Amino acid sequence: xxxxxxxxxQCYCKDCSVMKNCSDEWLTxxxxxxxxxxxxxxxxxxxxxxPVKEIYFIHSxxxxxxxxxxxxxxxxxxxxxxxxxxxxxxxxxNSNHSSSAYALEDSVLCSLDLKIFxxxxxxxxDLIFDIVLFFADELRNAENRMKKLVQxxxxxxxxxxxxxxxxxxxxxxxxxxxxxxxxQELAEIACTTKEQVSKFLSEFEKEGIISxxxxxxxxxxxxxxxxxxxxxxxxx
Amino acid sequence: xxxxxxxxxQCYCKDCSVMKNCSDEWLTxxxxxxxxxxxxxxxxxxxxxxPVKEIYFIHSxxxxxxxxxxxxxxxxxxxxxxxxxxxxxxxxxNSNHSSSAYALEDSVLCSLDLKIFxxxxxxxxDLIFDIVLFFADELRNAENRMKKLVQxxxxxxxxxxxxxxxxxxxxxxxxxxxxxxxxQELAEIACTTKEQVSKFLSEFEKEGIISxxxxxxxxxxxxxxxxxxxxxxxxx
DNA sequence: CGGCCGATTGAGGCTTATCAAGGCCGGTGG
DNA sequence: CCACCGGCCTTGATAAGCCTCAATCGGCCG
Numbered sequence: 001x002x003x004x005x006x007x008x009x010q011c012y013c014k015d016c017s018v019m020k021n022c023s024d025e026w027l028t029x030x031x032x033x034x035x036x037x038x039x040x041x042x043x044x045x046x047x048x049x050x051p052v053k054e055i056y057f058i059h060s061x062x063x064x065x066x067x068x069x070x071x072x073x074x075x076x077x078x079x080x081x082x083x084x085x086x087x088x089x090x091x092x093x094n095s096n097h098s099s100s101a102y103a104l105e106d107s108v109l110c111s112l113d114l115k116i117f118x119x120x121x122x123x124x125x126d127l128i129f130d131i132v133l134f135f136a137d138e139l140r141n142a143e144n145r146m147k148k149l150v151q152x153x154x155x156x157x158x159x160x161x162x163x164x165x166x167x168x169x170x171x172x173x174x175x176x177x178x179x180x181x182x183x184q185e186l187a188e189i190a191c192t193t194k195e196q197v198s199k200f201l202s203e204f205e206k207e208g209i210i211s212x213x214x215x216x217x218x219x220x221x222x223x224x225x226x227x228x229x230x231x232x233x234x235x236x
Numbered sequence: 237x238x239x240x241x242x243x244x245x246q247c248y249c250k251d252c253s254v255m256k257n258c259s260d261e262w263l264t265x266x267x268x269x270x271x272x273x274x275x276x277x278x279x280x281x282x283x284x285x286x287p288v289k290e291i292y293f294i295h296s297x298x299x300x301x302x303x304x305x306x307x308x309x310x311x312x313x314x315x316x317x318x319x320x321x322x323x324x325x326x327x328x329x330n331s332n333h334s335s336s337a338y339a340l341e342d343s344v345l346c347s348l349d350l351k352i353f354x355x356x357x358x359x360x361x362d363l364i365f366d367i368v369l370f371f372a373d374e375l376r377n378a379e380n381r382m383k384k385l386v387q388x389x390x391x392x393x394x395x396x397x398x399x400x401x402x403x404x405x406x407x408x409x410x411x412x413x414x415x416x417x418x419x420q421e422l423a424e425i426a427c428t429t430k431e432q433v434s435k436f437l438s439e440f441e442k443e444g445i446i447s448x449x450x451x452x453x454x455x456x457x458x459x460x461x462x463x464x465x466x467x468x469x470x471x472x
Numbered sequence: 473c474g475g476c477c478g479a480t481t482g483a484g485g486c487t488t489a490t491c492a493a494g495g496c497c498g499g500t501g502g
Numbered sequence: 503c504c505a506c507c508g509g510c511c512t513t514g515a516t517a518a519g520c521c522t523c524a525a526t527c528g529g530c531c532g
Contacts, residue, residue, distance in 0.1 A: 067379060067383060069383035069384065069386070069387040070383070070384065070387050070388055070392070070466075071387055073387050075382075075383055075386065075387070077379055088372075089372045089375055089376055090372075091368060091369070091372055092369045092372060092373075095376075098376045098379065098380075099379070122361060122365070125358060125361070125364075128361075128364055128365065128368060129358070129364065131368055132327060132364060132367055132368055132371065133327070133328045135368065135371035135372060135374075135375060136324075136325045136326075136327055136328060136371060137328075138371075138375055139325055139371060139374055139375050139378060140325055140331075140334045142375060142378035142379060142382065143303060143313055143334065143335070143378060144334075145382065146311075146378065146381065146382045146385065147303060147305035147306070147311055148305065148306065149382065149385070149386055150305070150311065150385055150386075150427045151305045151306050151307055151309050151311070152306055153487075153488090154487080154488065156306070182510075182511095183510075183511065183512095184510085191386045192488080192489085193488080193489060193490080194510090194511085195488095195489080195490080195491095195511095195512080195513085196488070196489080198511060198512055198513080199512080199513075202512075202513085214497095230306075389519075389520090390519080390520070418478070418479095419478075419479065419480095420478085428520080428521085429520080429521060429522080430478090430479080431479095431480080431481085431520095431521080431522080431523095432520070432521080433479095434479060434480055434481080435480080435481075438480075438481085450529090
């Protein structure tokens, strides 16, 4: 597969929450030092347990970040799109990857040696502060998600998953979510089983909230979904 | 209630993962700028939703950090002991507290204005890098906990909760865990109900794994607990 | 001593995971 | 072009785990 070397100055990644304050001077260095790689759909990018040696910027494509829990069940921690960075939690350099990553579609990723990244970071107060903010944000997100997964019923968790996908990847004019996942993968996001996903998606379709064509899901009534997954069930 | 002003140079907090690389020079400044406050058992320290104006160092005592989820159920995110810092996720300064904090016992806390802390941080590359590492670690912990809460059954979650308490607060020579929590609070850690906690603790006691005296729990067979909550149930 | 708060225990019902069977679709090979 | 096969999706039946509700008990404090 032949692809051309992406230009950092033309890439989503330079504007992401972590890199947005990286100076052009340093971006030039990153542009020189980075390596780019092509990953086929389904190909593994990161392996849980292996040492962290580099971080990955997603130039194009999508990825799922999964982790294995007790009982050896896989769980999807989050989904990545162009502009997202993989492996950042290993920034300390002394740890192993706590999760694996797989390409959901054909993707182009740029890798940057962790040591080089750390050098750049240490000379860039703005950059490191943005990393702090990024992590603080992610931590709040993780806590939020935990609360949802524990307290919502399956119907709500699946509705919430659809909202997440919609917000993350967007939809075309028909409301069709711009990502394709298996029922099993939807289950690994919502933390339930593929059968439950199937059943509730059918329900949602009967209720006119979504439509399912072949392999893609369209949201017809976003507000309905929101109120289903919403926090508005106040009973005080 | 009369308490004396704690000396930062004599405090656990200066050696915690975040502050351990803070120079004496800066610690002197913190020592001058900080305020110390006494909190009675049960008293609220931080209120979810309120703006973040300062961070809190726990000088002595214990605290629970709780957050309200959908259905208005409270959940304990983590427990704090001397040396821990509260409110750090609000470090950006533009956010509101994402969780509340309550004193579990009579406690002495030192508060430091967030702006002052940020100034110190920005002039201390070592300090900010430690904050990055701290957050990266917390993020991994949160993901780990999420996996457990979703995949373990109630029995395992309660065993895991006891292990957490033991590791966090330690035990005396009898194995008695050095913290007292209500069944309801144990339930808010394990993400179940107080009745389930009661039932399984009774079971554990019958099995000789723990003993319950008045209000305190002693671990008699730590290994048994570990194997119960352990990740060793590999079925490949 | 009475009242209150928390702990305990049991019964009942609901939600959800599991298991199983069948259907759909795309790909492959004859 | 058609038959076959495998992967994925769908749907239903079943069973188990867990929550909820309710009653009782025990300790603590006024």
